[in-house]
Amino acid sequence: MKNRIFLIILTLLITTIFSVNTYTYTVKSGDSLELIAYKHNIPLSLIVDYNPELAYKKYIYPGQKIKIPEEPVFIYTVKSGDNLSYIAKSMFTDLNLLIKYNHITNPEKIYVGQKLLIPYNYLGLSYNKKVTVSWPVWGELTSPYGWRIHPIYHEKRFHSGIDIALSEGLPIFSSITGKVVEVKKDKGYGIYVKIKAGKHYYIFAHMSRADVVPGIIVKKGELIGRVGSTGISTGPHVHFEVRTLDEKSVNPMIFLPGMKFAHVEIDKNYMGGE
Ligand SMILES: [Zn+2]
Known part of the structure; x- marks a missing residue:
């Protein structure tokens, strides 16, 4: 009996240490995600991370249940x-x-x-915020911008961004300070976030989940989602794309700081996807 009580206490202790408790918050009239984040002193992107279904639209409704982590x-x-x-x-x-x-x-x-x-x-404590545009993740550059043999279609196609591979679920940080204009699920791009900053759009694709909502301003280095392999993709990676405001892609390498700010090994067997 004593042993059993000891085991229960030990299990409780371990689960308390190695997990984060959440509580349910019921949305009240007049609430916004920004307000809820402010009231609970939890970053908005973390609230969305615990409630991935919130990512796609800015508006929430009274009565809606939201999971709030007890600690950020x-x-x-x-x-x-x-x-x-x-x-x-x-x-x-x-x-x-x-x-x-x-x-x-x-x-x-x-x-x-x-x-x-x-x-x-x-999270993102040592993220490079000194440059105008930073690498969104610390990964392996597996596919450059430009013409390539497509890894799935095996034919010559134009790659409109760069692919950076890393483990599924790792955080993706915003490369720039700007306004989130789109959070969507797309057949090719999978779950993606599009941010407008100055004269360009910045796109982060194939996420396993997006942690931001359209309409908010994100700061450089802020959590915007998690690495995934959604859409047309052969493995977990971030497709990072920069576009002009008339939707023409440009080489992201022009904007990014030198390779020494990223893990630079270039994979010869093109991984990635769209
Ligand atoms: Zn790509």
């Missing part, structure tokens, strides 16, 4: 091939903080399916 914490599920230093780099956070916050005793031993928690304030 981003949760990432470890994928096959991940290691802690890769995860820390992709989150633009500190490896030691990640270890400490998750009570990891042996950093060499993480397992697929393990949930890693990171306080929102530490």
Whole structure:
């Protein structure tokens, strides 16, 4: 009996440490997502991350139930091939903080399916905000802009952006400060976010979920979604595209800072997709 009580207490303790409790908030008349985020002192993008169905439209209705995390914490599920230093780099956070916050005793031993928690304030902590346009993720450049043999259609097609591969579920940060003009699900682009800044649109595609809503202003380095493989895609990656206001694509490399700000290995077997 004593053993059983001990086990229950231990299980409770572990689940409390390694998960984030949420509570349900019922939308009141006059509420907006911005207001709810402000009232609960939780970033809007994190609220949307816990409620992915909110992403596609700005408006919410009274009576609607919204999950609010008790603490502003981003949760990432470890994928096959991940290691802690890769995860820390992709989150633009500190490896030691990640270890400490998750009570990891042996950093060499993480397992697929393990949930890693990171306080929102530490997400994107080392993200490069000094340049006008930053790399949206820390990944591997797998497909450049321009003509290529399409990885799915196996014919010559124009690639209107660049592909950066990294594990599914990792955060995508906004490359620029601007206004979210579209959050949509598209056959080719999958779940994508389109941001207008100055004379250009910036598109982040194939997300597993979008964490912003149309109409809001996002700052450079802010969480806007998670890496995925939605739409026409052969594996988890971000398709990053820059367009003029008349929807003509331009080479994103003209805007991005040097390769040393990204993981630069170029994959010879083109992965990615549209
Ligand atoms: Zn692409």
